[in-house]
Amino acid sequence: MEVSVLRIGHRFVRDDRVTTHVALVARALGCDRIFMNEVDKSIGLMMDEIIERWGGRHFNIEIIESWKSMIKQWKSKGGKIVHLTMYGLNIDEVIEDIRKCDKLLVAVGASKVPRELYQVSDFNVSIGNQPHSEIAALAICLDRIFSGRELTKQFGDAKLRIIPSPNEKKVLNNSRN
Amino acid sequence: MEVSVLRIGHRFVRDDRVTTHVALVARALGCDRIFMNEVDKSIGLMMDEIIERWGGRHFNIEIIESWKSMIKQWKSKGGKIVHLTMYGLNIDEVIEDIRKCDKLLVAVGASKVPRELYQVSDFNVSIGNQPHSEIAALAICLDRIFSGRELTKQFGDAKLRIIPSPNEKKVLNNSRN
Numbered sequence: 001m002e003v004s005v006l007r008i009g010h011r012f013v014r015d016d017r018v019t020t021h022v023a024l025v026a027r028a029l030g031c032d033r034i035f036m037n038e039v040d041k042s043i044g045l046m047m048d049e050i051i052e053r054w055g056g057r058h059f060n061i062e063i064i065e066s067w068k069s070m071i072k073q074w075k076s077k078g079g080k081i082v083h084l085t086m087y088g089l090n091i092d093e094v095i096e097d098i099r100k101c102d103k104l105l106v107a108v109g110a111s112k113v114p115r116e117l118y119q120v121s122d123f124n125v126s127i128g129n130q131p132h133s134e135i136a137a138l139a140i141c142l143d144r145i146f147s148g149r150e151l152t153k154q155f156g157d158a159k160l161r162i163i164p165s166p167n168e169k170k171v172l173n174n175s176r177n
Numbered sequence: 178m179e180v181s182v183l184r185i186g187h188r189f190v191r192d193d194r195v196t197t198h199v200a201l202v203a204r205a206l207g208c209d210r211i212f213m214n215e216v217d218k219s220i221g222l223m224m225d226e227i228i229e230r231w232g233g234r235h236f237n238i239e240i241i242e243s244w245k246s247m248i249k250q251w252k253s254k255g256g257k258i259v260h261l262t263m264y265g266l267n268i269d270e271v272i273e274d275i276r277k278c279d280k281l282l283v284a285v286g287a288s289k290v291p292r293e294l295y296q297v298s299d300f301n302v303s304i305g306n307q308p309h310s311e312i313a314a315l316a317i318c319l320d321r322i323f324s325g326r327e328l329t330k331q332f333g334d335a336k337l338r339i340i341p342s343p344n345e346k347k348v349l350n351n352s353r354n
Binding site: 014015017018021024025027028029050054086087088089090091092118119123124126127128129130131132133135136137138139140143148150151152153155161162164165166167168169170171 | 191192194195198201202204205206227231263264265266267268269295296300301303304305306307308309310312313314315316317320325327328329330332338339341342343344345346347348
């Protein structure tokens with residue numbers, strides 16, 4: 001199953017930190033790609049640095065001009081869309097259907113999301129019907145999609161690898177070999 | 178089970194948005210309280226506004242001076258501590274033990290976390306051993322602690338309540354009754 005993330009409504013400067021977290025979560029929790037509008041250069045540089053050290057060269061950041069035309073193209077190729085919104089159906093009610101998709105786009109908005117996104121999405125899904133955080137919603141959604149397996153994911157091209165420990169920081173540095 | 182969140186290492190302005198998300202997630206996903214150092218007033222005002230509309234007056238923001246003395250007090254009253262860190266043991270290996278605690282503090286750091294926190298914590302726990310987001314880590318941790326039940330949590334004192342819908346925004350306004 002191929003999962004990508006679409007970040008929409010990013011506001012320059014104001015949303016930089018949050019969009020960085022969205023991109024980090026997409027990479028760490030098993031996605032292949034994030035689509036976003038043009039954002040501050042620092043976000044791409046930060047991701048490059050993370051990938052250089054912790055692996056994941058397969059992970060792409062794709063800059064798009066318009067989410068509407070991106071989505072049209074996505075759907076024309078048979079891709080499905082999950083839109084995360086506090087107004088949607090509980091993830092646990094629809095997760096079985098979502099897991100059947102081969103090619104999935106998980107859309108997360110920054111500010112208010114245009115009504116059109118509700119209409120073009122195959123699933124409008126809530127991670128709780130309370131206002132909270134698109135970063136948190138994305139994380140729990142991906143955890144459901146991958147049934148928790150994403151938490152033990154290894155990146156083959158990593159220089160650094162953590163040895164999980166109950167009380168200290170243990171890191172293997174493969175680049176020294 | 179009583180679950181609180183401790184936010185440490187908040188840096189003024191730089192971390193405001195992220196700390197806001199941490200507080201929103203703590204409230205929305207079933208915690209009773211968040212402890213944090215003094216932060217920008219906007220964070221408290223935003224939480225007040227959310228609670229006023231969406232409920233959760235039981236949820237407290239407690240401003241602390243020092244996380245070290247706060248933790249000492251917490252432990253002296255029999256509370257346990259889960260520290261979320263990418264270096265820790267996989268949450269799924271320790272969740273059964275964590276669920277046995279009556280009174281739990283989930284600690285999330287902003288920047289680099291002092292070594293002392295590893296030592297005083299009962300559980301150093303990773304949500305994947307990859308760098309990502311303390312907001313995402315907190316969300317998945319709470320989802321594991323509450324076994325997903327937090328996603329259907331209702332706030333008795335809410336003015337607004339969402340009726341989950343597959344394709345539109347449906348909101349009940351109780352304050353109009």
